[in-house]
Amino acid sequence: MTAAVAARARAEFDVEIRAETSPLGPDELRRALRDFDAVMPTLGDGFTAAVFADVPQPRCGLLANFGVGYNHIDVAAARAAGVAVTNTPGAVTDATADIAMTLMLMTARRAGEGERLVRAGRWAGWHPTQMLGLHLTGKTVGILGMGRIGRAIARRCHFGFGMAVRYVARSDKDLDFPAIRAADAEALAAAVDVLVVAVPGGAETHHLVDRAVLAAMRPAAILVNISRGDVVDEAALIAALQTGGIAGAGLDVYEFEPRVPAALIAMENATLLPHLGTAAEEVRTGMGMMALDNLAAFAAGGPLPNPV
CATH class of the missing domain: 3.40.50.720 (NAD(P)-binding Rossmann-like Domain)
Incomplete structure (x- = not known):
């Protein structure tokens, strides 16, 4: 997360921020559902039906996805397990x-x-039919x-x-x-x-x-x-x-x-390009803040701003 998002997360929640940038591994995915009240996943974190099947009664109640696309999350399986899913439309x-x-x-x-x-x-200079x-x-x-x-x-x-x-x-x-x-x-x-x-x-x-x-x-x-x-x-x-x-x-x-x-x-x-679609600091901060808004609403028991 950007510094602003990490600072707000630490201020508002008892938070664990993962240092690695690679997607969550199989054990981490199951631990996420088992040991946390809410999770902020992102692209590549594969919350599939098989993952939910292995944690039939998850502690996690919300996957506040960091990003607008959420095809890495089986939304139907999440709902069946009682886990809400949100995303960050507009920010991207x-x-x-x-x-x-x-x-x-x-x-x-x-x-x-x-x-x-x-x-x-290897550039030999301008000419009328160059490239x-x-x-x-x-x-x-x-x-x-x-x-x-x-x-x-x-x-x-x-x-x-x-x-x-x-x-x-x-x-x-x-x-x-x-x-x-x-x-x-x-x-x-x-x-x-x-x-x-x-x-x-x-x-x-x-x-x-x-x-x-x-x-x-x-x-x-x-x-x-x-x-x-x-x-x-x-x-x-x-x-x-x-x-x-x-x-x-x-x-x-x-x-x-x-x-x-x-x-x-x-x-x-x-x-x-290496998936640069939203790679500007203010944009990634906006995405993170929107995800945190969903987390805050969930923690307060209110309606989720961006359910999917």
Whole structure:
């Protein structure tokens, strides 16, 4: 946790703050349910049905997730065990949208490739056809998932770059900019220059971007994923990049992170970030404070501000 979050946690609770940054191990997950009144888990802390089955009467009454995504928690199993789950919506929206724009620009304009060229001492100087990329202004962006983050990305694209917006969502959205709703992911992929994945993780969206969706994309189009790694079929994405099915990909998340396939690392047309979506101190502090608000409400016996 950031210093501000840790200070508040220590002031308000009898707290144990874990020093390691790796996900909780099997024994730690079970101890968390068994020995604490509430837990603040985060990405990678796999509170699965099997973990709850091993602790059928947990002392823990709340998993106050540090993050908006909670597909690492089996919410149904938690509820069955009498454990509430909260998350931190809103706190992550703008930061994650900014990373999506970073990936769009880096991939479209080959910024990562260019930086590597300069650092390696291989840049021979400017010329008229050097490292030509995709000009984003005026292009069409497709937003797969028009929730808070998807809307924030679409607004940046429309108002900042004059891009036309198309999207896929469960229903029509009331937006303050023009946007066309597509029938499904394949139809969206076929109609856009940039496809941005902004759906929640979980069983419903696992491999939502599969071989068929990637095949529907234009050869000059790029894919950006800031959602969860397993929403994109990584093997199919690698194949599409290797064969020229799409021009590039900008990724902040990976199907089996932190493991990144060697094939992706070797590709110049893949922009790879280490899950930086919310990596700004004020944003992480905001997330922590929201999680602590949920913990405080739970301790006081009041309604939870952000239940899932």
